[in-house]
Amino acid sequence: MIFKNVDSIEIVRLVKSYRDLMAINDVSLKINGKELFVIIGPSGCGKTTLLKTINRLIEPDSGGVFINNNDIRNLDVVKLRKNIGYVIQQVGLFPHMNIKDNISLILKLEGWPREKIDKRVKEILKIVFLDEIYLRKFPNQLSGGQQQRVGLARALALNQPLLLMDEPFGSVDPILRRQLQDEFLQIKKVLGKTIVFVTHDIEEAFRLGDRIAVMKGGKIKQIGEANDLILNPADSFVLNLVESDKKYKHISNLKVRDVMIPVKNYMIDSQAKISDSIKFMLKNNTEFGIIVKKDKFLGTTDLKTLLNSNFIKNDQKIENLYNKETLKFSPEKPLYDALAEMKKSNISIAVILERDVPIGTILSSEILNRLI
């Protein structure tokens, strides 16, 4: 392996044109190690071209790609590719080889001994949720979803630190796609690899991506986390893309009241002891609390602060230790404005008050996940 880990991929001023078509028009971006970086855009936007420059299936006209600060042009191309797994929509399992040979082809060419190959194949099969009975079968005997799992297994065979995926779930039906995405999220956790993922499906981008780059006409329109794209779309193109996911179409019509969650499990009386408050939070599996005095809102607290207070020596009342600076919204406030305000002030919790009585709360992290 040239790289044991991929800590960064830097794409610098990349240009690639085909005759008069600019497939990639001066793109620069940085992908962090261990993140799942999604490139999304309509067909012909250059996303696949961009992906292929990373394993040098396509050589750019100018600009460069740097992995861990190494210019990949200076690396042996075959060695480079052996460090990078690659999964495509058409899967491309070799039809003249059975599943085992498909997965282990590269291991054989690398000269691994037979027992080591067998062991590795079994390991990967477990990772991609495939049963060993498929090893002797041929690709055409497998369903689309199974083929895609084998494709992933093949891309993982050498335990490559970087994985490139080009619409891997693009050709399966929506239900199976969802299932494969769920599996993939689990696989991703296990593997801890850097992954670059191309898709045209915004829902998939939101579900899988740590960060998302929106591409159009060979240019990057915006890079950010899902909530950046939703809350601060850079232009009308990003806005349309985000809203093309039906769930966001009405986000501008939603009020805080529509999405807030009940406060029963968060309410702590100001007279409660700190130790009791901690117990209460642990019991409810919450990480923060809303302090009330005779039902009126006083402030908030969070588990970390409480645990860090020396409550063992000095188990005082919670009313002596709470945070007054909290975001408070009326239930009629537009959700969009509320989320924007939370993002701006970098506070992830807001309390919804009606005549000073807490009636609900919103957590920015939770709310986006719920909408997605």
Next chain:
Amino acid sequence: MINLSEIINFINFQDLIQRTSEQIYMFSIAILLSILFGLIIGIVLHRVQKLSNIVFNILNIIETLPTIALLVLLLPFLGLGMKPTIFVSVLYAILPIARNCYVGLNNVEQSYIEVARSIGLNEFEILTKIEIPLALPTIVSGIRISIVFTMGVVTLGGLIAAGGLGASIQTGVQLYDKTLIYVSAVWVGILALFFDALAYLVERFLQKRFNNV
């Protein structure tokens, strides 16, 4: 009624076993050389696409020349006998093999090659592990066509003292021995069908193996 000993006498008198072995000998060498050169040409042209037009045009022109004319034209250079016969057979049989090899390799789905390249196969490994195996059914159909061609050309070698069953047919024509003509001609046909059937079995096996390509 013809009895068995008469048949055996006939075969012995006309040296049919000798002739048959000459026929198969020339045929085998010719077809093996054709396969060898055909595959090399097909693979080279697949890699150097620019050359394909001119090379196939030349092979096509050779294909249009009458076999007998070619045999006679080569007399001053290669003389009489097996050598020129095998040479001309190969000239004729290369085209179907080279063309099918070229087309078969070109038709291998691009995604397989892209995946192979991306998982770190070098160009030679892509050719031997992916492209040739996937093109094999097409290549074998080309070989089948060449088998029939070659059997025909080798038989014509009888005209230039190459021996083989063509010589038996010649003898039959000279002596106006209808039985000998029929027997030799039918026997050539049976041999052609036999080798064709053999290739057919290989082809079917390969197609079964690759039926989703």
